[in-house]
Amino acid sequence: MNKDRLTGIAVNAGLVVYFVFALFPVAWMLILSLKPDNQLFNTYFSFSPTLDSYRTVLGGGEVEGVPFVRFFVNSLVVSIGAVALSLLIGLPAAYAAARWKFRGSENLMFTLLSFRFAPELTVIIPLFVLYQQLGLFDTYVGVIWVLQLVTMPLIVWIMRSYFTDLSPELEQAALLDGYSRTRAFVKIALPLVKPGIAAVSLLAFIFAWNNFVFPLILTSSNAQTVTVGALSFLGGDRPKYNLTAAAALVSAVPPLVLALTIQRYLVRGLSFGAVKS
């Protein structure tokens, strides 16, 4: 037994402890979701596992009067929509912020960032009134729009640093090759920040997916999302924690799948060799 090996074992043991600590809530939810209704409040770990909760949650939810599948689809639509809209507007914005200093550019960027650290609750009441009057209440467009507060600053700020890291001489070379600024942006700059786009899209998607306050106040039934929908199981005569747990686990699937598929794009280094270091 040498010293290196002992350290290795100690480090691994430490990691296992942290692993258990970090995954305990997930395991707890999993156990809850497998419990049948009548054993829900047992205080010992002995129950007959059942998939009934999942059947109820995914089965149209008519039993409980909660259309969970529709909430799930709603979440997909508004999250993907919000990220797509933010990318469409945010990528050129981030590029401009990285490449050009113009009057008030820093103030503009800071204002954008402030949307992230201002509590959502401070704007929710006026937004509610506005949405009611504009007819945006409980619509996809309304939710996608308000989720820009969540996704846009993230995308602009992170992508700006990616564009800043990119040598401007690459686009300058494209300009001299005879390409317009727009073409240089699309042809040269964008492909080189693909890993950044992948990472930030994933992050933005998770933030949008997990958002609770905006859909809670600004939707009722048509555009309601899973975060709010999962809570519906807690209403009624007694809280159905098993259904909520099952709903939460099901709604964790899309971000997980997305993270796994996008993983290979997250590796940086595509721009290796662009300019001499």
Place this chain on the structure above:
Amino acid sequence: MAEIVLKGLRKTYGKVTALDGVDLELRDGEFFCLLGPSGAGKTTTLKAVAGLEQPDEGRVEIGGVDMDGVEPYDRRVAMCFESYALYPHYSAYDNMASPLRSPRYKVPADEAARRVGRIAELLGISHLLDRNVGELSNGQRQRVALGRVLVRPADAFLLDEPLSHLDAKLRQSMRAELKTIGAVERTTTLYVTHDYVEALGLGDRIGVLREGRIVQVGTREEIWDRPADTFVAESFGKPRVNLVAGAAAEGGRFRTPDGEIDIPLPGGAAVPPGRDLVLGVRPRDVMLVRDGRPADGTAELRGRVYVTEILGRHSEVTVSVGESRVSLVVPREDAAGLGREDEVRLAVPTARLLLFDPADGGRRIAP
């Protein structure tokens, strides 16, 4: 095909002045070398011509047309970046073909392939065209970057240290070949370098840039024989030109403070006695005198060997003449047997002497 005129270009970055009134005129088809130490503003000058940097003041004219407000892609200039600026997600071929696929310089695909193939062969990179840029060495990348410039028609080529990362042998042969490439022969070329050998070897004319100002423009002979000031004199030649501080003495002579060097002023320059002067002489112009009288038209100096250094077939000998040091380059066998503190006699041809005025920034006053 166009002449390029720069008038009073000025550019500052915050408190740093990059260009401080650059005036330059390039003739049509000329190969013009811009030489200067790093930070002199060479790259900024190129980028101002290309339209990638907007000068704070002054104007750029290409082919007689004021380029103010003209976008880089409308200037019909090609530039080779010091950083190469190759597109990392493209192959070497796609990099070189990029200008030939752009909306402005588009040619049919087979024509583009023909041109890229020809230039790649000239640059010795034909076998690398399929490779990704990331798999190439720095020298290979630099040639791809040069190729991307040469494949396309342009009114002017702007080359920023295009040979700096090639190994010594390749650099020498590329230097010889570069000017014989047809496109380079016909096209006005502004070539930036910090290597005086490149400038002397390539430039039809040479401009010397220092701290954002053009110090001198001239042919290689003018620059070498009649440097505008001590800065230009020191920029060309290795070992560097000898600069000896002294003053004018009675009878049209130059004398160092310790009196060890006392020779006639070159070119019969009329300088009032007592005025501070700097005398310049190139190491290759100084001769060792073994015995007998020094040749006509030379002045004799006596000193002691300080150090000798072998430079291949030649040796550099540094001699202390009183408080001053004079280095000279002589054939190796002439310097054989010279040891430290040995007494030597030197002959300097008075016609080859340069005289500078230290009170006026080292400006040349004679010949």
